[in-house]
Amino acid sequence: MTGYTKDHEWIAAGAGEATVGISHYAQDQLGDVVFVELPQVGKKLKKGDVAAVVESVKAASEVYSPITGEVIAVNDTLTGDPALVNRSPEADGWFMRLRVSDPKELDGLMDEAAYKSFVDTI
């Protein structure tokens, strides 16, 4: 299942691992992405830690880890093609894969319908 945070990250979890990226709404708000600073593989992130930084033409924006876990992979394609975040934010433009420390943290996330309603209130 895919969950969303109020900071516009998405997280797709399964089998003790989770993939994290930013939502379609987030990439639209950021505009043209020119650089993505990804975490080191092996880095241990706590829920809410700054996991990545997205640089658009306009500004730098932080991406927070939605859960606690260890980084087990990052999407190196974004280094050469940062605009992939704009083209495919919720699929090919993923940021990182985490080993999930506490599956209960996933319970607090919004599902797609709840996130859509949340975005409509902004």
Add this chain to the structure above:
Amino acid sequence: MTETTDATLRETSLAALHRELGARMVPFAGYAMPVQYRDGIMAEHRHTRAAAGLFDVSHMGQAQLRGPDYATVAAALETVTPGDFQNLAPGRMRYSLLMTPEGTIVDDIMVARPAGKAGETGLDIVFNAARVAVDEAFVGTHLPTSVRLELPPHRAMLALQGPKAIDVMLRHAAVGEMRFMDTLATTFDGIPVAVTRSGYTGEDGFEIYLAAADAEAIARTLLAEPEVRPIGLGARDSLRLEAGLPLYGHDIDETTTPVEADLAFAISPRRRAAADFPGAARILDELQNGTRRKRVGLRIDGKLPAREGAAILDDGGAAVGKVTSGGFGPTVDAPVAMGYVDAAHAALGVSVAIDVRGRTLATTVSPMPFVAHRYRRRSAG
């Protein structure tokens, strides 16, 4: 990342048109202004360099300095600037600086001497939006009683910038004889306007000064031309950064002097010789002996942009300056920045580093503009 609907913000006469065009509105200098339209900053930036972009710059301050005769008005403006306005020809405009008695910069301004009757008794000035109130008070205190500074209400200002701007304008206004920094009172499809061949993108282009009530009709006419797209403040900023043009409040302010800011061209030879401009003693000393710091262009290796406030370091890691404007240059296709560095590191080609969140980005002090200006000048130089 939230939309702003602050009721205290002012709107320009094009606010409804911006929304119709899908603009994302942001607060800027007390106005709700479009930061981008549906195309996005990158596409808007590139379109301006390739064809023609239309900017709403109605937030800028349009002022009129009027007096009994031209010489009196020019002399009055010269008391607060280092420019030579006594010798400004009718139909021409100049970039200038309002300066404190200490030789620092109150604002950077455009000053036009209208051709015809208005140019016999006055000058037209454009102030930065965020400085209008400060400038009005500052200039006001230095005027003789016979000279008045007025900011007529209900005005609008459009900028049409890019290599195709001339083709578009010629379909509506007789601007074919104009060259860079010319000003002309004319008509646009029969509507009275003032036009200058100027702008803040480094491209050829025009700025149109008109009644607020006429702005939407003229903007729609221009947008209906196949070469023209609407362009927001986001691309305006990346365009002026690539053009090496300073932005008041970021690259210049009341703590910087024109010599530090690499704007000494605004100090006219006549005023230098007479040493009669604000802060002349300090400025002439700086021209002779140099300054402790200098505004420079910065080219950054890789793709990670450095933003305003980032520290500039020498190869030993010691701070030697600070970035004042920075971002990704869509035409350069690389990050570019400007900032102040110590004189010892200000020479072209010097290697420095910029700290961005603990990363040190290899950076070279580089000539500006980063993208060559394409003004259509009246004469060489």
